[in-house]
Amino acid sequence: MLELQHISYSAETDGVEKRILDDISLTIDERFVAITGPNGSGKSTLAKVIAGILRPQEGRILLDGTDITELSVTERAKSGISFAFQQPVRFKGITVKDLISIAAGKKISVKDACSYLSEVGLCARDYIDREINASLSGGELKRIEIATMLARSTRLTVFDEPEAGIDLWSFQSLISVFEKMNSLTGGNIVIITHQERILSIADRIVVISGGKVEREGTREEILPGLLGASVCRMLTDKMEG
Amino acid sequence: MNEIEKMLLMQIADLHKVPDGAYNIRKDGDGDGRRSTPHIRIENRTDGKSGIDIFVSSQTQNESVHIPVVITKSDYREKVYNDFYVEAGADVLIIAGCGIHNCGAQTSEHSGVHTFHVGKSARVRYVEKHYGEGDGRGGNIMNPDTVIYLEEGASMLMETTQIKGIDSTMRTTKAIVAAGADLVVKEKIYTHGTQFAGTDFTVELNGEGAGADVVSRSVAADHSKQKFASRIIGNAACNGHTECDAIIMDEAQVVAVPELTANSVDAQLIHEAAIGKIAGEQITKLMTLGLTESEAEEQIIRGFLN
Ligand SMILES: Nc1ncnc2c1ncn2[C@@H]1O[C@H](COP(=O)(O)OP(=O)(O)OP(=O)(O)O)[C@@H](O)[C@H]1O
Ligand SMILES: [Mg+2]
Numbered sequence: 419m420l421e422l423q424h425i426s427y428s429a430e431t432d433g434v435e436k437r438i439l440d441d442i443s444l445t446i447d448e449r450f451v452a453i454t455g456p457n458g459s460g461k462s463t464l465a466k467v468i469a470g471i472l473r474p475q476e477g478r479i480l481l482d483g484t485d486i487t488e489l490s491v492t493e494r495a496k497s498g499i500s501f502a503f504q505q506p507v508r509f510k511g512i513t514v515k516d517l518i519s520i521a522a523g524k525k526i527s528v529k530d531a532c533s534y535l536s537e538v539g540l541c542a543r544d545y546i547d548r549e550i551n552a553s554l555s556g557g558e559l560k561r562i563e564i565a566t567m568l569a570r571s572t573r574l575t576v577f578d579e580p581e582a583g584i585d586l587w588s589f590q591s592l593i594s595v596f597e598k599m600n601s602l603t604g605g606n607i608v609i610i611t612h613q614e615r616i617l618s619i620a621d622r623i624v625v626i627s628g629g630k631v632e633r634e635g636t637r638e639e640i641l642p643g644l645l646g647a648s649v650c651r652m653l654t655d656k657m658e659g
Numbered sequence: 660m661n662e663i664e665k666m667l668l669m670q671i672a673d674l675h676k677v678p679d680g681a682y683n684i685r686k687d688g689d690g691d692g693r694r695s696t697p698h699i700r701i702e703n704r705t706d707g708k709s710g711i712d713i714f715v716s717s718q719t720q721n722e723s724v725h726i727p728v729v730i731t732k733s734d735y736r737e738k739v740y741n742d743f744y745v746e747a748g749a750d751v752l753i754i755a756g757c758g759i760h761n762c763g764a765q766t767s768e769h770s771g772v773h774t775f776h777v778g779k780s781a782r783v784r785y786v787e788k789h790y791g792e793g794d795g796r797g798g799n800i801m802n803p804d805t806v807i808y809l810e811e812g813a814s815m816l817m818e819t820t821q822i823k824g825i826d827s828t829m830r831t832t833k834a835i836v837a838a839g840a841d842l843v844v845k846e847k848i849y850t851h852g853t854q855f856a857g858t859d860f861t862v863e864l865n866g867e868g869a870g871a872d873v874v875s876r877s878v879a880a881d882h883s884k885q886k887f888a889s890r891i892i893g894n895a896a897c898n899g900h901t902e903c904d905a906i907i908m909d910e911a912q913v914v915a916v917p918e919l920t921a922n923s924v925d926a927q928l929i930h931e932a933a934i935g936k937i938a939g940e941q942i943t944k945l946m947t948l949g950l951t952e953s954e955a956e957e958q959i960i961r962g963f964l965n
């Protein structure tokens with residue numbers, strides 16, 4: 419269970435202070451929690467605050483009741499938080515197998531590395547020794563990022579738009595990955611998404627807008643509204659934002 | 660062979676024992692074992708200079724020559740000339756390398772001049788590793804000179820590696836490449852402390868279809884300094900590419916000096932140079948996978964120099 423209590427985060431650009439997260443309080447205790455909202459509303463910023471990459475100026479973060487607000491990125495990773503980036507990072511010379519090994523926290527066999535890759539729909543043999551460099555396509559990179567999350571299988575995983583760049587037919591396998599992960603860890607999975615098909619498997623949906631929690635509730639409570647009127651408003655927000 | 664010598668041989672030539680095929684081991688200036696084979700002949704030089712001549716006959720296919728140099732003395736300097744004559748059509752792997760273990764307070768220095776005469780359509784893979792260590796305060800200096808003549812259609816891949824341990828190095832490589840011949844150089848360097856590593860490549864592409872690809876990847880840490888100079892001269896319809904990709908850390912300094920000369924309208928020459936610190940997001944990513952900052956740096960560097 420992850421608790422965010424009154425989280426606020428501001429950043430300065432050109433001498434102007436901008437409040438990106440504004441007093442966010444949330445409890446994440448379901449299998450799948452989807453976070454959605456317009457572009458620029460603060461979703462990725464929130465994910466980075468959870469992973470410890472950004473430090474909020476105000477608020478506390480609790481993981482299973484333990485205050486982790488002061489923990490570093492490494493310490494949070496070790497205490498069971500995983501974070502799949504919206505834009506995965508490329509590395510010259512580090513291979514897919516290396517990265518999966520780092521994620522697993524131990525040297526893993528080719529067979530195990532391959533099974534994670536197959537899980538995300540990559541033909542393992544073609545990828546295992548590839549460098550994670552500019553030669554990989556965006557979609558391939560996203561899938562490898564998801565495979566590293568599987569290799570970690572921690573009690574909390576935050577996926578930042580995992581569906582971006584992934585072709586439609588793979589949606590079902592993406593959802594199976596989440597299900598598999600959940601059955602392995604029994605933990606919580608947070609998915610930042612714009613995709614209706616992913617929203618529709620969420621136990622809970624949180625709508626972020628302008629750095630605030632605009633609405634939250636069960637899928638049944640939130641989804642119908644999202645698909646109707648608010649789509650229009652989201653688009654307006656985007657244009658104004 | 661004692662433990663230190665064995666260890667040095669491991670480092671520079673991955674040798675656990677006497678190698679298969681032809682070899683010549685040089686230890687503190689003296690021969691310490693040699694074997695010629697039916698296709699590869701190793702002989703002392705006849706011009707009075709220190710070093711050997713290596714003759715690789717055209718019958719040679721998939722064979723190797725190991726010529727490691729080991730120095731375990733302090734206050735020792737040597738200059739060695741090794742000439743390789745690779746006949747047309749031969750295919751050979753040459754593993755050279757120099758390891759210095761200097762536990763004294765004086766400087767030890769190895770300068771080697773390797774000259775390759777590579778005949779028509781012959782193929783050479785040349786692997787050169789430099790390694791130094793010492794428990795004293797004496798400096799380790801290595802200055803390898805490489806001179807390469809590639810005849811028509813010949814090809815050579817040169818892999819040169821120096822990871823830490825050498826306090827000062829100036830490596831000079833000159834190549835003359837004939838029509839249809841191809842030179843590929845892959846250099847990897849890691850300097851730290853107050854080390855200096857200088858590299859100077861000059862490649863002349865003299866015939867139609869000649870090609871060169873000179874790629875250097877390096878990491879400069881602490882207060883070390885590196886200078887990479889690469890000159891490609893295109894005298895015909897040829898392809899030349901040179902690339903310097905450096906990670907700079909701490910208080911280090913890296914200088915990259917490209918120079919391209921096209922003396923023919925059909926010469927296609929490209930230079931790329933990038934110097935920068937490790938990207939912050941790379942470190943962050945690895946930290947989210949549970950590594951500490953310094954473990955993350957280490958992984959990134961190891962991968963980069965792989
Ligand atoms: N370091 C920063 N300095 C100033 N502004 C920032 C900084 N980081 C993010 N922002 C701004 O904060 C807002 C929220 O960004 P964030 O990346 O969290 O949005 P998001 O909800 O993930 O959007 P998207 O759906 O496009 O991924 C944006 O307006 C962005 O420009
Ligand atoms: Mg985002």
